[in-house]
Amino acid sequence: MPAASDWQARSAWLRAELDRHAHAYYVLDNPSIPDAEYDALFRELQAIEAAHPEIISPESPTQRVGGAPLPQFAQIAHDVPMLSINNGFSEEDIVAFDRRAQEGLHSESAVEYACELKFDGLAINLRYENGVLTQAATRGDGSTGEDVTLNIRTVRSLPLKLHTTTPPALIDIRGEVLMFKADFARLNQRQRDAGQKEFANPRNAAAGSLRQLDSRITAQRSLRFFAYGIGKLDGAAMPATHAALLDWYGKLGIPVCAERTVSQGAPGLLDFYASIAAKRIDLPYEIDGVVYKVNQFDQQRILGFVSRAPRFALAHKFPAEEAITVVQDITVQVGRTGAITPVARLAPVSVGGVTVTNATLHNEDEVRRKDIRVGDTVIVRRAGDVIPEVVANVPERRPADAQEFLMPAHCPVCGSSIVRLEEEAIARCSGGWIKCAAQRKGGLLHFVSRRAMDIEGLGEQLVEQLVDRHVITTPADFYKLGLTALSELERMAQKSAQNVLDALEKSKSTTLARFIYALGIRHVGESTAKELARHFGSLDALMEANEEQILAVNDIGPVVAHSLLGFLGDPLNRELIAQLRAAGLHWQESEPGHKPQAFAGKTFVLTGTLPKLKREEATEMIEAAGGKVAGSVSKKTSYVVAGEDAGSKLVKAQELGVTILDEAGLLNLLESQA
Ligand code: 5U1
Numbered sequence: 001m002p003a004a005s006d007w008q009a010r011s012a013w014l015r016a017e018l019d020r021h022a023h024a025y026y027v028l029d030n031p032s033i034p035d036a037e038y039d040a041l042f043r044e045l046q047a048i049e050a051a052h053p054e055i056i057s058p059e060s061p062t063q064r065v066g067g068a069p070l071p072q073f074a075q076i077a078h079d080v081p082m083l084s085i086n087n088g089f090s091e092e093d094i095v096a097f098d099r100r101a102q103e104g105l106h107s108e109s110a111v112e113y114a115c116e117l118k119f120d121g122l123a124i125n126l127r128y129e130n131g132v133l134t135q136a137a138t139r140g141d142g143s144t145g146e147d148v149t150l151n152i153r154t155v156r157s158l159p160l161k162l163h164t165t166t167p168p169a170l171i172d173i174r175g176e177v178l179m180f181k182a183d184f185a186r187l188n189q190r191q192r193d194a195g196q197k198e199f200a201n202p203r204n205a206a207a208g209s210l211r212q213l214d215s216r217i218t219a220q221r222s223l224r225f226f227a228y229g230i231g232k233l234d235g236a237a238m239p240a241t242h243a244a245l246l247d248w249y250g251k252l253g254i255p256v257c258a259e260r261t262v263s264q265g266a267p268g269l270l271d272f273y274a275s276i277a278a279k280r281i282d283l284p285y286e287i288d289g290v291v292y293k294v295n296q297f298d299q300q301r302i303l304g305f306v307s308r309a310p311r312f313a314l315a316h317k318f319p320a321e322e323a324i325t326v327v328q329d330i331t332v333q334v335g336r337t338g339a340i341t342p343v344a345r346l347a348p349v350s351v352g353g354v355t356v357t358n359a360t361l362h363n364e365d366e367v368r369r370k371d372i373r374v375g376d377t378v379i380v381r382r383a384g385d386v387i388p389e390v391v392a393n394v395p396e397r398r399p400a401d402a403q404e405f406l407m408p409a410h411c412p413v414c415g416s417s418i419v420r421l422e423e424e425a426i427a428r429c430s431g432g433w434i435k436c437a438a439q440r441k442g443g444l445l446h447f448v449s450r451r452a453m454d455i456e457g458l459g460e461q462l463v464e465q466l467v468d469r470h471v472i473t474t475p476a477d478f479y480k481l482g483l484t485a486l487s488e489l490e491r492m493a494q495k496s497a498q499n500v501l502d503a504l505e506k507s508k509s510t511t512l513a514r515f516i517y518a519l520g521i522r523h524v525g526e527s528t529a530k531e532l533a534r535h536f537g538s539l540d541a542l543m544e545a546n547e548e549q550i551l552a553v554n555d556i557g558p559v560v561a562h563s564l565l566g567f568l569g570d571p572l573n574r575e576l577i578a579q580l581r582a583a584g585l586h587w588q589e590s591e592p593g594h595k596p597q598a599f600a601g602k603t604f605v606l607t608g609t610l611p612k613l614k615r616e617e618a619t620e621m622i623e624a625a626g627g628k629v630a631g632s633v634s635k636k637t638s639y640v641v642a643g644e645d646a647g648s649k650l651v652k653a654q655e656l657g658v659t660i661l662d663e664a665g666l667l668n669l670l671e672s673q674a
Contacts, residue, residue: 007048010044010048011045014045015061017041019160021033021038021041022038023157025156026157026224030635045060045061045062058153058160059133061160064154065219066154069216070214073211074147075145076144076146076147077143077144078137078142078231079232080232082139082174082231083308083309085291085309086314087289087314087315088315088317089316093316094314097266097292099266101294101311101312102265104302110264111294111299112294112295113293113294113295114242114243115260115261116257116259116291117259117260117287117291118289118290118315118317119178119287120178120202120287121177121178121203121207122138122206122207122210123139123174123175123176124139124174124175124225125139125172125173125174125231126158126175126225127172129169131162131164131168132160132161132162133153133158133160136153137149142308146211150218154219154223155177157225157255159252159254162252162253162254163252163253164252166236168233168234170233170235171230171232172232172233173229173254174227174229175225175229175254176225176226176228177210177224178202178224178226178285178286179223180222180224180285181284182284183202184201186222187199187205187221188205200379201381202285205221206223209221210223224255225254226255228246228256228291240298241262241295241296241297242300243262245297246260258648258652269292269316273316275645278645280318288317288321289316289317290315291313291314292314292316293312293313299312300312321351321352322351322379322382322391323379324377324378324379325346325349325380326347326378327344327345327346327372327374327375327376327378327390328346328347328374330345330374330405331343332407334413336433336439336441336442336443336445337428337520338429339426340411340418340427341360341362342360342364343358343360344358344372345357346358346359346378351381351388356388359387359388359389360387360389360390363425363427364405364407364420367405370390370392372405373393373404375402376394376398377393378390378391379392407420411429411431413429413431413438414431414435414436416429416430416436418430434473437468440467440473441464441467444472444475447478447519448475448478451514451526451616452520453507453510453518454507455503455504455507456503457496457499457503458503458504461490465489474579475518476580479504479580479583481500483498486501508584511533511587512533512587512588513529513532513534514529514587515539515587516542519567519573524560530623531554532556535592537589537592538589539577543574543577546565547562550565598670602627603628603637603639604628604638604641605631605637605640605653606641606643607641607643607650608644608646608647609645610643610644610663613666618641621666625670633653635658637658639666639669640661641661642661642662643662643663
């Protein structure tokens with residue numbers, strides 16, 4: 001490491017270090033130094049460059065912060081046109097695409113394809129000359145795009161200089177600019193906090209951020225890039241296949257997505273589609289399908305193009321997840337904590353293959369902010385198994401008699417008044433769960449839910465009937481149920497009734513954390529319940545704790561402490577807890593603050609489907625032994641537990657040399673360490 005006094009050598013070293021760390025952070029997803037250290041190196045380089053401005057060059061990491069606003073974007077003609085891609089939606093479309101490719105190539109054997117993701121972002125062309133990023137342009141109409149070089153320079157995952165000593169004289173790298181889901185959520189939170197309009201989806205947010213005349217704004221938005229194509233190339237040999245091109249990009253420091261493969265024929269394509277569809281919801285970015293390309297470039301050339309799209313490529317799109325429909329009514333729903341949620345009742349519409357008739361509007365302020373009225377035409381979105389939501393109205397289709405939503409003064413279920421505390425976004429029914437059947441049903445459903453007492457067979461319809469027939473008022477009543485009472489319910493055969501009783505019996509042996517969570521105390525989610533169980537070790541210790549002792553628990557602040565003390569101080573709740581214990585609910589208690597040691601300090605990542613254990617069960621076992629379960633693999637991961645259809649996490653574990661276990665291996669490890 002050069003000494004600080006040798007500022008020339010030191011600045012060159014700092015630039016290389018900063019580039020290396022940014023690549024580790026943004027591209028490899030494996031940070032190599034803490035943020036504070038990165039910032040210190042950055043500031044040191046800024047200081048040297050301020051003292052010696054003659055050394056500032058465009059590829060310095062300090063030159064990513066954006067510059068003065070442009071009056072307008074310059075137009076850039078693409079040397080090689082940026083084409084579009086044909087879409088397929090059904091299995092037949094894919095089989096037909098493969099057949100056309102095989103016939104076009106006069107091939108006897110199955111065609112080899114590179115399979116990748118169809119990112120929901122914006123296509124872009126990046127030009128590197130002699131290894132240095134010199135220009136970035138949007139796709140535009142395919143022939144001419146807009147010059148967004150200043151904005152693209154702020155994208156930290158993109159190298160300003162390629163990672164090679166022998167760069168091509170010129171290369172046009174093509175790919176997609178996008179915004180990750182988490183960055184999108186953070187951006188919209190910031191927009192809300194600043195009273196500004198939110199973006200409807202990550203794609204709009206990415207587009208709005210990239211097409212900013214003021215690149216200082218782009219610099220504050222987290223944009224990402226994945227490469228998937230090439231335009232002009234001078235001064236280097238073209239790889240033989242698309243897969244090899246992407247591998248080469250990876251070596252040059254250009255981000256390429258790990259979710260890609262090479263497969264043969266239509267069956268291989270459909271397998272890839274199915275595997276990506278299954279993990280789509282867990283991906284950190286949005287995709288709207290997958291893309292298949294004939295892998296060999298010489299075969300791509302033979303197949304050529306039809307109008308503006310290549311014959312060698314096809315986007316296999318997922319069913320649309322947004323649709324347009326009409327709001328027929330806005331009613332309210334009462335949750336287990338009394339929260340009143342406005343719900344749009346919609347003219348039935350198919351969104352991503354599922355018919356949607358209701359969509360949440362979250363709360364009163366949200367209805368006002370989005371200005372949704374009865375009669376409006378709206379865009380509805382469904383993301384995976386999340387409740388559908390109304391994204392926005394279509395102003396030009398608003399009828400003259402569209403009706404504004406008014407929050408009712410009384411609970412539609414129990415008639416108690418609806419109140420909204422000044423500091424809260426949510427209005428609540430003041431009836432409490434004794435008076436309000438909706439709150440009672442919600443609380444009971446929470447109690448039996450999978451992550452709480454996990455009582456299989458006690459679903460919404462059963463709980464509804466049990467509450468409506470006054471068979472059940474509190475969770476303790478579940479354990480008084482007999483075969484006769486259950487068999488009398490609608491759609492309940494004797495066998496199913498017995499299954500429910502067996503599930504109730506099984507649920508009596510539980511964990512303290514699950515029990516605390518099942519009580520449905522406001523602000524006490526699963527992880528808080530785990531912290532409380534670990535900290536206090538026994539329910540009695542928790543029930544006797546005062547505010548100071550509760551505030552000493554990891555991650556618990558005054559709001560949670562207040563809610564917990566309020567709940568535990570209520571004689572009705574103490575009576576409920578006593579009844580549940582008398583019914584036989586039990587768990588292993590431990591010393592306060594006891595942390596089981598077997599897996600202490602060890603981080604596990606679960607991937608794929610395990611043969612016997614559900615994901616939550618495996619997580620619970622690992623956590624009960626003091627281990628942590630993380631969502632992504634890094635060098636710090638101790639073990640990856642892989643089941644069937646394990647995907648990129650398994651590949652990454654292999655690359656990083658992380659120990660890989662199957663289910664039996666995990667159980668053996670637990671046993672050997674117990
Ligand atoms: N992954 C990927 N997305 N995408 C979009 N590859 C890809 N290729 C495209 C487009 C429009 O077009 C080329 C096939 C020309």
